[in-house]
Amino acid sequence: MSAGAPILRVAGVSKRFRGLLAVNDVSFAVPEGSICSLIGPNGAGKSSLFNLVTGYLPLTAGAVWFRDRRIDGQGTTAISRMGIARAFQIAKPFPELSVRDNVRIGALFGREGPRDVASVVRDALQLTGLSDHAGQQANSLTVGFLRRLELARAVATRPALLLADEPCAGLNPTETEEIMGILRQIRANGVTVLLVEHDMRAVMGISETIFVLDAGAKIAEGPPDAIARDPRVVAAYLGAPAEG
Template structure:
């Protein structure tokens, strides 16, 4: 079986700044790959390059053995790349259900079918009891679940999670870790950018560490968290 995702030699420049420098990664079907590093390391830029939101200066992206390197984000979404964004921006005046409908219409053009799909995704993230509530009324934890529901509504094969756990209080964090674990157990491959090491250690099969746009380490969570270079660059020596 081919890799769910294989990115080779990804380089992204903004003017004279090299934001991502020749980074490669691979994600197995049903696997969870964690991407960590200090602020400004290039994690979200790499994320955006792989999903088509920023152009690559060089490199190749293969999605289940299909070359998607030159395809726009909506084509990659149609192929099965579902993602959340670091800053959640729901349509606040629309209901929770209507927000998910925006994504569901990509898969189901008929409103009745799209609503059914959207409700299924809200139930999947345990937000179905809020379906008719304005999205602007949701607290942070529920907004993150709404982002997940929107990503799931395109029925992805790979789920890209960009710091979905940042800022959550301990009970909400534990709930989100459990939710991501269930999604993986249901068969989704997941690539997650995250600063919460508790989540990375518990969930990831494999971890890549970036610093200054370059890959400085990779391995199991235990291997990278004991790596001297990673400790100095990211985790701290205290």
């Protein structure tokens, strides 16, 4: 279950927005080759953490390690080129470009630069089931397909680690299952996946390790069945006081 050395290590990371401590001394490690999830109630700091890891926001304290390189303080572009891709919660396609060109831009600028672009694009479209929509303009896609495009474009950058920010938000159960299938396939292709997701059933079904955030701090970590039984997690979600 637990694979090799950590590909991503978040060590004592904090982020303060003016007075608010959005992320409070959070540490965790994502093993290479796994699918891990980050869960927590709204406002727990999950998206902030993604923003910190990808260099979108500067840290207030702590460090982020990618394999054995310290990456906090590096620019977004540099971090992306090391092999960390991100799929946004609110899909941000390049609206006036075709699906294929969206994915092609990922392939042209990802980790390995413009190599085998055509086949990378083809594979990414196939993986996400977008091959038949390749010529369509991105802003004409439905929400479900936009999420797939988001994943396809991220995969095309040939990342080692994919940060997927709520890829199933607003989708129906069938679509959610399809997205989970795509994520499993992405992992099978050798990409580590860190997922933020609200759909507990999906998270429990796919994750090897789950990290739980509440009010900016990590309150639990472990395999799905242990997390499901953890009283602090239940309390955080149900708002009841924690026992012991």
